[in-house]
Amino acid sequence: MKPMLGYRRPAPGTQPEYLHPPYVSSLKRAPKQRLILLPDTLSEMTGPSFRKNIVEPKAFDLTRQSRGEPLGERIVVSGRVVDEDGRPVRDSLIEIWQANAAGRYLHKSDQHDAPLDPHFTGVGQTFTDGEGHYRFVTIRPGAYPWRNHHNAWRPQHIHFSLFGPAFATRLVTQMYFPGDPLLEFDPIFNSVPDEAARKRLISKFDWVTTTPEISLGFRFDILLRGRDATPMER
Amino acid sequence: MDGRTTPSQTVGPYFSIGFSWLERSDLTEGATGGARVSVRGRVLDGDGQPVPDAVLEIWQADAEGRYAHPEDGDDPAAGQEFFGFGRVSVNEQGEFHFTTIKPGRFVGPNGELQAPHLEVSVFMRGLLRRLVTRIYFPGEPANERDEVLGLVPAERRDTLVAQRSEAEPEMLVWDVHLQGDQETVFFDY
Numbered sequence: 316m317k318p319m320l321g322y323r324r325p326a327p328g329t330q331p332e333y334l335h336p337p338y339v340s341s342l343k344r345a346p347k348q349r350l351i352l353l354p355d356t357l358s359e360m361t362g363p364s365f366r367k368n369i370v371e372p373k374a375f376d377l378t379r380q381s382r383g384e385p386l387g388e389r390i391v392v393s394g395r396v397v398d399e400d401g402r403p404v405r406d407s408l409i410e411i412w413q414a415n416a417a418g419r420y421l422h423k424s425d426q427h428d429a430p431l432d433p434h435f436t437g438v439g440q441t442f443t444d445g446e447g448h449y450r451f452v453t454i455r456p457g458a459y460p461w462r463n464h465h466n467a468w469r470p471q472h473i474h475f476s477l478f479g480p481a482f483a484t485r486l487v488t489q490m491y492f493p494g495d496p497l498l499e500f501d502p503i504f505n506s507v508p509d510e511a512a513r514k515r516l517i518s519k520f521d522w523v524t525t526t527p528e529i530s531l532g533f534r535f536d537i538l539l540r541g542r543d544a545t546p547m548e549r
Numbered sequence: 550m551d552g553r554t555t556p557s558q559t560v561g562p563y564f565s566i567g568f569s570w571l572e573r574s575d576l577t578e579g580a581t582g583g584a585r586v587s588v589r590g591r592v593l594d595g596d597g598q599p600v601p602d603a604v605l606e607i608w609q610a611d612a613e614g615r616y617a618h619p620e621d622g623d624d625p626a627a628g629q630e631f632f633g634f635g636r637v638s639v640n641e642q643g644e645f646h647f648t649t650i651k652p653g654r655f656v657g658p659n660g661e662l663q664a665p666h667l668e669v670s671v672f673m674r675g676l677l678r679r680l681v682t683r684i685y686f687p688g689e690p691a692n693e694r695d696e697v698l699g700l701v702p703a704e705r706r707d708t709l710v711a712q713r714s715e716a717e718p719e720m721l722v723w724d725v726h727l728q729g730d731q732e733t734v735f736f737d738y
């Protein structure tokens with residue numbers, strides 16, 4: 316049988332710990348027992364490869380899901396998904412969800428006293444292309460209050476969900492915006508110990524995708540786990 | 550880019566708007582064989598209270614122990630076949646339910662056949678990274694020699710094995726305890 320390459324473990328400090336006391340919701344939900352180191356088996360090295368036709372062709376454009384246009388600042392969010400060795404993650408599903416320009420989610424539990432936008436769901440999907448590139452058109456999300464601590468506000472962010480080639484590469488993260496004054500105070504953003512890793516969650520303003528008279532562009536590149544150098548027998 | 554995996558962040562409280570379109574609690578589509586099984590359970594927090602805002606993702610092999618994936622010699626473009634992916638949200642009472650087929654066995658890293666199992670990712674507000682665990686099947690002699698179960702301290706292994714429901718013979722019950730005496734075994738990945 317052909318040898319299989321497992322997936323590399325994250326570099327120390329580049330992923331949050333489960334228990335992060337400043338993030339109050341982690342207190343009752345983070346596991347307390349020792350985690351068991353899982354060897355990569357076929358179960359972890361395979362994963363769902365979704366067919367592209369499960370996504371509506373227009374699902375990448377959150378400004379055109381309704382007959383009317385959503386309110387707010389139109390933006391293009393694009394980037395490239397690669398593994399730790401720079402290899403493109405091809406034809407892979409990306410899901411995003413976010414608040415509207417007023418900082419309100421289209422969710423029954425969101426009781427923030429800000430208006431819903433009848434022309435904005437805040438939900439999109441797309442696939443990376445053959446080189447790992449993706450592109451969304453959306454509205455810049457507003458900051459919103461939450462009850463983690465007194466006067467707590469989440470910085471503007473877009474949730475990203477990626478599958479990559481395997482169960483091992485599944486990643487859910489959040490993209491932030493450059494210069495957001497709330498980042499410094501956000502326990503979720505600051506749950507990542509390594510500063511350089513944390514800063515990679517902040518998108519970059521991008522002239523290349525900024526379109527005259529239309530929209531600003533932000534670039535957000537994403538790295539998924541790379542493969543081990545040494546094959547394991549199966 | 551510095552060549553390191555992008556950090557994980559929590560799905561937060563409102564992930565259902567982004568995840569619900571791909572909800573899939575019947576995994577049996579395309580299956581050509583295998584025993585049909587239903588699994589139900591609850592997700593409970595450190596106070597033993599139901600978690601009303603969690604989602605589980607399932608990944609599994611078909612009845613012959615094959616994954617619908619090129620890594621397992623499969624061509625995903627080949628057409629209708631067992632896919633092996635599920636996504637199930639809990640309800641307000643923290644309860645979830647899905648139906649699938651019992652997967653077959655395949656070789657693990659040590660060269661021995663692994664016991665039948667389902668891979669599970671757990672996402673919710675409060676989890677900065679997904680939790681990874683497995684569901685094994687009750688009364689399965691292969692569990693005794695499974696390489697991954699063998700890594701788990703004996704007294705905690707039961708948290709990974711679903712139990713038969715006495716009231717419903719075809720139903721398996723498997724709860725996720727995030728903390729406490731019965732804390733589910735979660736894997737470091």
